[in-house]
Amino acid sequence: MTAARSIEPQQAFAELGRIRLGETELAGVLARVAELAKISIDGVAEASVTLVGDHGAHTAAFTGELAQVLDEFQYDVERGPCLDAATAGSTFVIPDTDAEPRWADYAKRAAAAGVCSSMAVGLPVQEAVTGALNLYAVRKDAFDDDAIIAAQTFAGYAAVALANAHSYDSTATLARQMRDAMEHRAVIEQAKGIVMAQRRCTADEAFTLLSRTSQDSNRKLRDVAADLVRRASQR
Known part of the structure; x- marks a missing residue:
């Protein structure tokens, strides 16, 4: 020193x-x-x-x-x-x-x-x-x-x-958090649209189904939504 x-x-x-x-x-x-x-x-x-x-x-x-x-x-x-x-x-x-x-x-x-x-x-x-x-x-x-x-x-x-x-x-x-939140929201909205088309249900019903899947699988809602969107795009 x-x-x-x-x-x-x-x-x-x-x-x-x-x-x-x-x-x-x-x-x-x-x-x-x-x-x-x-x-x-x-x-x-x-x-x-x-x-x-x-x-x-x-x-x-x-x-x-x-x-x-x-x-x-x-x-x-x-x-x-x-x-x-x-x-x-x-x-x-x-x-x-x-x-x-x-x-x-x-x-x-x-x-x-x-x-x-x-x-x-x-x-x-x-x-x-x-x-x-x-x-x-x-x-x-x-x-x-x-x-x-x-x-x-x-x-x-x-x-x-x-x-x-x-x-x-x-x-x-804060900017990163807001950007991430917007991206997550967009993915969730896409997943809701897929569920609505598959189940012929309303937006609220689609969101309820996604939320239930999230709780049952102990996964975050955004991860459930992203997985659904990914599978739909692959098909």
């Missing part, structure tokens, strides 16, 4: 702004945020991104196992700087894990893992999702005032990129 900065923070900010939605999935954006934080902020040995939503907290991206392990320890004990940063949207710096009174359990675990100082910066991602940028260092007092300002500025750019990516991902998912 290295704590040496390899690019200037301004380069990282610019790269975050150049991320093209539609060409990069949300997971890719998250991974790039963690990587850019590691190589652009002084003192960082490993970095990760925590996301907190309706289903709790999880590490969405990390640069090394050390970051993931310490993140997950905080989730397990339900206490730690990354969770508080995500909740409060604030920045929490631990200069020395051997002398940290606020999160004693986490600090003890971090020190045992070789992390001597850390920083967590809140990330407002989306209304229902918050997060934190987690930075881990292998020396004490790794984050001076300049590093803290750089991390907070980086987090601001990252939050915009993540919010846009999250919104794009949600919109794309």
